[in-house]
Amino acid sequence: VRPFDVLVASHGPVAASLLAAAEMICGSASRAAAVSLEPDDSPESFGERLTSVLDPQRPTLILTDLNGGTPHNVACALARRGAAIRCIAGVNLGLVIEAITSDEELDDALVERLVTAAREAVVDASPSVAAHR
């Protein structure tokens, strides 16, 4: 059982789509949710929605779509107030899969492994590159 919650936060439905795709591949995930910034949201209204799905009793990993974007900035502001919130920007499907299937404690080592996994999931698979190998 994963000892932390996973939230994916994004511009529009990126977060919900990534979580649904990860569940299409890995099966249904408990204690994982998606929060979308809609065009008529303010940072405040988005922050209220993000707060409403945060369980203050649980360590929480927030995966955001873009460093410097509103979903990320709001998540980081919450993380500065909450003791056990970690944020990783630049989420891709590989990162969501690694996060929801983890069963480790949400500590520095896990965050570092997840960042590495997300980066290594970015692969140039062009035929010309493969031919050079």
Add this chain to the structure above:
Amino acid sequence: VRPFDVLVASHGPVAASLLAAAEMICGSASRAAAVSLEPDDSPESFGERLTSVLDPQRPTLILTDLNGGTPHNVACALARRGAAIRCIAGVNLGLVIEAITSDEELDDALVERLVTAAREAVVDASPSVAAHR
């Protein structure tokens, strides 16, 4: 003007969501499209849909959600048959933004820069890490 087309290919609506989010941030993009693998798709039906949006007269960059997933495998199979198709797996929002706003030729150097940009977009922004800097 970008001298190549951009296709985003994914499980379900990840691709369309990422493209819509990138356009929410950067403005509308021409010659960019999203193709989704639906639960009732076969690799063949998905490949037909991907082929139908490919313009064989144009170099095309296909961004896929997951190395080894069906959207990626089908895109790579098309790339092996098409001269001017490049594939990068592990798409995140930063990569879509970099790709649709590029105005360079789709060559090895650009693909390498885009891979680097996508990896560098994955950032641990947790407060405890920031405090250590």
